Amino acid sequence: MKSLINIHLLNGWFPPTLFALTALSILLVVVLPPAHHGTPRRRVPVRLRELIAGLAGFCVGGLVIWLLSDVFLVFGVSLGWMVMLIIAIGIGAVAFAVCAAVGSHGLRRATACVMAVLSLLSCAVRVDMVYGEYTTLGSLFGMAAFKEISSSHISGKASMTVNEWKRLAERGSLPSMPHTGEIRTVDIPATASHFKARKADVYLPPAALSSKPPALPVMVMLAGQPGSPDRFFNASGIATTLNDYAAAHHGLAPIVVSPDQNGAATQNSLCADTPVYGKAETYLTVDVTRWIRRTLPVSTSPSDWLIGGFSQGGTCSTQIGPAHPGIYGHIYAADGELAPTDHDRATTITRYFGGDEKLYQRHVPTDIIKRNAPSTQTLFSIAGEWDAASQRNAAIIAKAAKRAGMTVHLATAKGSGHDWHTVNTGLAAVIDRFCAQSGIGTDRRGLSTYPNLQMLPVDG
Secondary structure (H helix, E strand, O other), X not given: OHHHHOOEOXXXXXXXXXXXXXXXXXXXXXXXXXXXXXXXXXXXXXXXXXXXHHHHHHHHHHHHHHHHHHHXXXXXXXXXXXXXXXXXXXXXXXXXXXXXXXXXXXXXXXXXXHHHHHHHHHHHHHHHHHHOOOOEHHHHOOOOOOEEOOHHHOOOOOOEOHHHHHHHHHHOOOOOOOOOOEEEEEOOOOOOOOOOOOOEEEEEOHHHHOOOOEOEOEEEEEOOOOOOHHHHHHHHOHHHHHHHHHHXXXXXXXXXXXXXXXXXXXXXXXXXXXXXXXXXXXXXHHHHHHHHHHHOOEOOOHHHEEEEEEOHHHHHHHHHHHHOOOOOOEEXXXXXXXXXXXXXXXXXXXXXXOOOHHHHHOOOHHHHHHHOOOOOOEEEEEEEOOOHHHHHHHHHHHHHHHHOOOEEEEEEEOOOOOOHHHHXXXXXXXXXXXXXXXXXXXXXXXXXXXXXXXXXXXXX
């Protein structure tokens, strides 16, 4: 069972095997003769009807998904041309297979039925590969990906500074520690907020798992909506990145905490204290912060704390980060919105803020940034190359942040859209710079040297 739920959906043997079987089923349907209906001359019209059905499915399916995505904005953001093309091809293939099954008997009908199923599966997996959302079969069904944290895995308060740890490393007298870090899940008590949060996930680098850990920097990272703390770690692959970083820096890397800001995959708390889903902002800024500081070996300086996220989580980071400069010195936003929104602005104001537009405005990132200016925080904002709406949002927020005095970096991720590939493109650079800023490393190479990262100017 464990091997089944750990099947990788983005790489490994499963995707190419599925695509190969799908291609084989299509080839067999094309090669096998259709059912005979009278004279042999009927064979051409049968194949022609199948082709027309496939083309019609492609065109109609593509039109419908484009209308839902880019005209009616049913999904909140554009799906991107690549995803829309994949879905249109999938619908066309299914339409072709259904028509072939109806007009055939025996082996060809059975093969056409199998082709329809495989085409649907291939379409879903290919879309997932674009978004990078579900990494394993288990993550698809929301199965817990990590073990519970226990007191045996952490030593609590830090025993030394990062610089003292480095001096021990130079003398070859570091405390014993594992070769790689670990991801664990934990219930963070909602003592102040009483917010009904799901379990959080925590990455502890090797240094944090030693008997005498140093005071490490912290990254508080938020998945999107729908999403979960597990989704962030599964989709971002940040643990592998940080394990590699720690291996080159004497076990040092940031501690990463991914708390639940929504309470459920179908809920959008707006990362605000509202009567709809409770005090999400208080949970993140008070309960989560207190738990981290009391439980984990971390620095308490805002210069060593970063808040970031993807999509709705990215919006949250540009709300909460600027509003709480005493906690977070750095902000990372990927594909965020211009303002917290559930369906549309009018609905959000009515449902969450009792129709009080001024109260709603207090949660809009640009207003928060202006209200808390001047600021010494840093902001790294990125949007996918195929996500025009998020690019526009990022540019507007970046402009406000620069005017407020923040150190701002604005970028697009080449070859990706509103997806986790965009998140990971930015994370590679953000991790290096954050580690350098917090004293772990020294890598401050030019941002334009990172793969797929296109830096943009920020208007002042």
